[in-house]
Amino acid sequence: MATSLAATRPRTRAAGPRRHDSAGPLAYALLAAVVLASVFPLYWTFVVASHSDNSVLGGSTPSLVPGGHLLENIRRVFDTVDFWKALGNSFTVAGSTAVSNVLLSSLAGYAFAKLRFPGRDALLVVVITTVMVPTQLGIIPLYLLVTDMGLYGKLSSLIVPALVSAIGVFWMRQAMEENIPDELIEAARMDGAGQLRTFWYVAWPGVRSVAAVLGMFTFMFAWNDYFWPLIALPPENGTVQIALNQLAAGYYTDYTLMLAGVVVSVVPVLALFAVLARRIVSGVMAGAVKG
Numbered sequence: 001m002a003t004s005l006a007a008t009r010p011r012t013r014a015a016g017p018r019r020h021d022s023a024g025p026l027a028y029a030l031l032a033a034v035v036l037a038s039v040f041p042l043y044w045t046f047v048v049a050s051h052s053d054n055s056v057l058g059g060s061t062p063s064l065v066p067g068g069h070l071l072e073n074i075r076r077v078f079d080t081v082d083f084w085k086a087l088g089n090s091f092t093v094a095g096s097t098a099v100s101n102v103l104l105s106s107l108a109g110y111a112f113a114k115l116r117f118p119g120r121d122a123l124l125v126v127v128i129t130t131v132m133v134p135t136q137l138g139i140i141p142l143y144l145l146v147t148d149m150g151l152y153g154k155l156s157s158l159i160v161p162a163l164v165s166a167i168g169v170f171w172m173r174q175a176m177e178e179n180i181p182d183e184l185i186e187a188a189r190m191d192g193a194g195q196l197r198t199f200w201y202v203a204w205p206g207v208r209s210v211a212a213v214l215g216m217f218t219f220m221f222a223w224n225d226y227f228w229p230l231i232a233l234p235p236e237n238g239t240v241q242i243a244l245n246q247l248a249a250g251y252y253t254d255y256t257l258m259l260a261g262v263v264v265s266v267v268p269v270l271a272l273f274a275v276l277a278r279r280i281v282s283g284v285m286a287g288a289v290k291g
Contacts (some may be wrong), residue, residue: 042266049073049260073260077247080257083264086243091268092155092240093229094222097162101218102211104164109172109207110199114185124173130166139231146232157232158239162222168214174211176203216276220269240265257281 112124136195151157180203188198226241247258
């Protein structure tokens, strides 16, 4: 009798993860519109840089098809200004600040998140408060400090003030809090690992993807910075943004020449993004598999 009742009882479906419905056509259309709106300025820059100046300014309607003068315009960029030196200066400044920010911000974030020392919370508040100070407000004190240190006119005047940032410290502190359990830190200490060893082998692997994002944004910010390099460096020893400003200077602006320089300056940033994007995606997927 029990067997017959069990056989006639309706079977319930086993509980499992709910499947989300796939996105509809409207969602894909909105995503396509956002992608087109984001990519079009870059495409338009490439199109203008590939035409001659007469065809850009003389035509009644702008052409949306790339021309055949891109290599010629890029050659004129390097003949007009010392663009190789500007690229080297930007690589030096952006690369140094990106590496130092990732390393120092990760160490500071680890200290604020996992170490206990007097005044820790008050010091963190001070660090976060500095983010609220506008950059322009500190330009004059920074200029006086750089001049007194004998760094004016040198690339170190851009690197030293940007070795670490308050945003980077707060970012990595949050990453340490969310991704690194305290139990792992305690286990490493019980095994006799020192602070640096614990940071490198326990904490760092869990925040590498976040550090890659921080490095990417720091590199982009330093690469695109114009205001402080314009003050701290002479034009003959400037960065890429100073060189682009020289291409746009004068009574007559050659847009094809200027935008050809923009195309050259964008390539390193896009290459860095492509490399770090794979790293970020792989880190996220690895965390999803472990979870």
